[in-house]
């Protein structure tokens with residue numbers, strides 16, 4: 001897993017609530033047996049028209065927006081538990097998703113793949129949309145050490161929560177498997193004296 | 197301290213706690229399928245880590261399997277490859293696999309309870325969000341991502357923060373024609389799609405106490421659609437009777453010992469939940485969804501509400517419905533009775549009871565997809581197959597099928613499908629498809645009428661259904 005400390009980038013504003021993982025990566029792309037290549041199909045049915053041409057009205061195809069941060073509407077990543085959604089976002093190049101709310105499983109999947117979910121207040125989210133939509137060159141700075149997100153060149157700033165354990169993992173680039181394997185003795189002892 | 201059902205099961209499985217962090221939770225059963233496991237096997241292999249407890253893993257092929265000609269090689273190359281990988285991975289790692297055609301094959305959340313693999317007081321996981329289904333047995337069961345599948349392979353444990361607790365109580369007597377599916381669609385329509393995020397939900401009250409295990413599974417199945425990690429119902433005699441004698445259930449004295457333990461699991465009187473909701477059974481009616489998330493549901497007698505919200509409007513636009521419309525009489529060309537929500541024998545009995553002696557409307561394609569080989573066999577042995585075929589319905593072979601349309605069972609662009617599955621997301625049943633979620637009774641009635649009907653107006657079929 002890649003390490004994450006701070007990121008300064010422009011952002012893509014996806015001002016839609018309840019974006020579900022079926023939209024992030026439609027089921028027909030789930031037939032692969034490795035993690036590569038999902039980035040090409042992220043938001044496939046929103047990014048492309050039926051005939052395969054880019055859907056110009058979708059924000060990711062609007063060349064005035066770019067960057068490795070996505071700012072998205074409330075309840076991002078709901079629906080199916082497919083981790084392919086996180087792989088697709090990471091594969092496309094996103095490193096941070098900002099929303100006022102994340103679905104549980106998606107949040108866990110994102111963190112396990114070095115994609116940082118930054119949960120902000122609804123008011124702050126709406127300020128972010130306004131800032132980015134009125135000036136697409138707006139840069140956001142996400143600092144994991146201090147747990148803050150700010151809009152460069154303004155006094156807009158908010159802090160965000162993250163599980164301290166997950167924070168350490170993200171900063172150091174290690175994952176849960178490393179930790180669990182170090183607990184083998186405790187796990188075997190638990191198995192030996194299960195109470196149920 | 198007074199404990200909830202959830203607390204009791206969770207606390208019994210905590211191996212260790214990370215300081216200021218998550219807990220190490222022991223997992224009793226791990227279910228896997230072809231779509232979310234290959235990358236996990238690959239990751240372990242690359243890191244040189246063996247599968248720790250292969251005996252506690254059960255595999256099935258369900259998500260992308262065809263529902264016709266299952267005895268022939270799978271046509272789609274990518275699906276075939278994924279299935280072959282699953283077989284190979286299971287063989288290499290000594291994992292039991294019920295592959296396509298096996299008498300125990302089926303949708304992972306249908307076959308495991310049916311075989312007695314799912315038992316009260318257990319922790320169960322699967323790389324599939326509807327793992328919440330197994331909570332019907334008083335089991336902590338939840339969906340996990342592929343990284344977590346790899347964690348469980350490696351250690352039979354997961355690192356998790358204990359969710360908060362939520363209780364939804366429904367008391368009273370359900371009206372005729374109101375099925376478990378309507379109960380959960382009603383609850384989600386009231387609470388919204390993220391009211392449960394961060395919570396594990398317990399369903400309590402006489403409505404659930406009086407429900408069959410099949411009905412309880414339908415309810416717990418859709419817990420995830422209100423954002424909850426899982427749902428649970430306290431184990432009782434209905435649960436014990438269901439498990440007794442099943443293939444992998446404990447037998448004889450061992451069974452009695454387990455039952456004694458299972459009886460200690462229900463929530464203590466006076467235990468406190470972080471959040472509680474209460475509903476009256478009498479308020480619930482047959483439900484349909486009109487939008488593109490499962491919370492966008494109404495009673496069949498109501499009309500589509502008006503909301504100013506942009507996502508709401510986008511959703512109605514996708515469905516090509518107008519605020520203020522009634523759903524009754526909307527023409528429908530596709531009906532799907534299947535998925536881990538409603539593909540158990542009881543669901544087909546309800547549908548067959550309604551369909552008996554009637555004919556499907558000529559414009560409708562009606563697919564019946566049993567949840568497992570065992571359900572399929574039951575449909576045949578109970579004579580339901582004849583009832584359906586005489587009425588013009590198509591009985592197909594088991595699998596997830598049009599629930600997520602990874603195989604050929606796709607609803608065409610722009611078409612409406614009344615479906616007993618759990619998700620009405622854009623394109624869920626095929627690109628551009630439009631899904632209306634409903635109970636198996638509503639689905640059967642739609643197939644016969646060729647349009648959505650107000651089932652509350654039909655007295656006789658309702659009597660058959662309850």
Ligand code: SF4
Nearest residue numbers: 326535536596599600
């Ligand atoms: S039937 Fe649908 S919801 Fe259930 S496991 Fe299969 S794809 Fe998932």
